[in-house]
Amino acid sequence: MRIDHPGLCGVPASGLHVAVIMDGNGRWASNRGWPRLVGHRKGAERVRELVAACPDLGIRYLTLYAFSTENWKRSTEEVMGLMSLFARYIKREAARMNHEGVRMRVIGDRTRLDAKLIGLIDWIERETAGNDRVHLTVAMNYGGRNEIARATGAIARDVAAGKIRAEEISDALVSRYLDTAVLPDPDLVVRTSGETRVSNFLLWQAAYAEYVFTPVLWPDFTPQTMQTILDAFAARERRFGGVVA
Numbered sequence: 001m002r003i004d005h006p007g008l009c010g011v012p013a014s015g016l017h018v019a020v021i022m023d024g025n026g027r028w029a030s031n032r033g034w035p036r037l038v039g040h041r042k043g044a045e046r047v048r049e050l051v052a053a054c055p056d057l058g059i060r061y062l063t064l065y066a067f068s069t070e071n072w073k074r075s076t077e078e079v080m081g082l083m084s085l086f087a088r089y090i091k092r093e094a095a096r097m098n099h100e101g102v103r104m105r106v107i108g109d110r111t112r113l114d115a116k117l118i119g120l121i122d123w124i125e126r127e128t129a130g131n132d133r134v135h136l137t138v139a140m141n142y143g144g145r146n147e148i149a150r151a152t153g154a155i156a157r158d159v160a161a162g163k164i165r166a167e168e169i170s171d172a173l174v175s176r177y178l179d180t181a182v183l184p185d186p187d188l189v190v191r192t193s194g195e196t197r198v199s200n201f202l203l204w205q206a207a208y209a210e211y212v213f214t215p216v217l218w219p220d221f222t223p224q225t226m227q228t229i230l231d232a233f234a235a236r237e238r239r240f241g242g243v244v245a
């Protein structure tokens with residue numbers, strides 16, 4: 001099954017970039033009287049399904065908000081559980097990602113992550129570096145403001161070192177200092193679970209993105225849910241601040 005989006009205006013030749021704020025794992029589990037981590041585990045299964053469906057859905061870049069800079073406030077049990085879920089996902093999915101042509105990257109401030117997890121992230125990024133069919137980017141210990149602050153610091157250091165001149169700082173230059181430097185900007189940002197906040201996700205990159213908020217909780221989100229959202233997105237008109245002739 002291949003889904004085309006003939007009505008999509010402004011989707012770059014590099015391919016559709018969809019970013020997802022995966023929300024509602026905790027509620028999904030609580031609604032069933034189960035521990036929150038069960039919801040996260042189900043959520044990881046949904047990630048695997050969606051990644052596999054990306055080529056059929058016409059998604060070349062998929063960026064997922066897995067752990068925010070604010071998520072450290074959760075219980076130690078939940079934080080540790082999420083970290084081991086990420087590690088397990090990387091180890092278990094490596095072969096499948098290579099088989100499906102998935103290149104995995106991680107964005108966010110990884111310095112605060114456990115050394116073993118950092119090692120695994122470095123490994124999976126190298127291991128899948130030759131793949132180009134689907135670009136999966138996972139945001140871990142990610143915050144848009146934190147990313148912009150880190151980029152600003154790096155720019156300031158390069159100006160001080162004489163590598164760039166202050167007059168050269170432009171939108172394009174700032175983009176090159178972000179964690180997402182090699183990725184196109186997202187065309188569409190989806191948030192699940194009925195919340196209608198942006199929650200510090202891709203603040204710079206999503207300047208012209210379309211937003212879709214769906215009441216579906218992430219553990220119930222299937223490739224078919226994404227297809228319905230993409231159909232609605234295809235019907236929208238993107239003007240990037242201009243006018244349509």
Ligand code: FPP
Nearest residue numbers: 022023024025026027040043044047066089
């Ligand atoms: C938000 O739902 C979800 C998270 C903070 C974790 C997202 C993680 C996964 C989907 C696990 C697997 C991810 C990868 C990339 C392997 P919430 O717990 O805040 O839900 P709630 O608002 O109902 O409490």
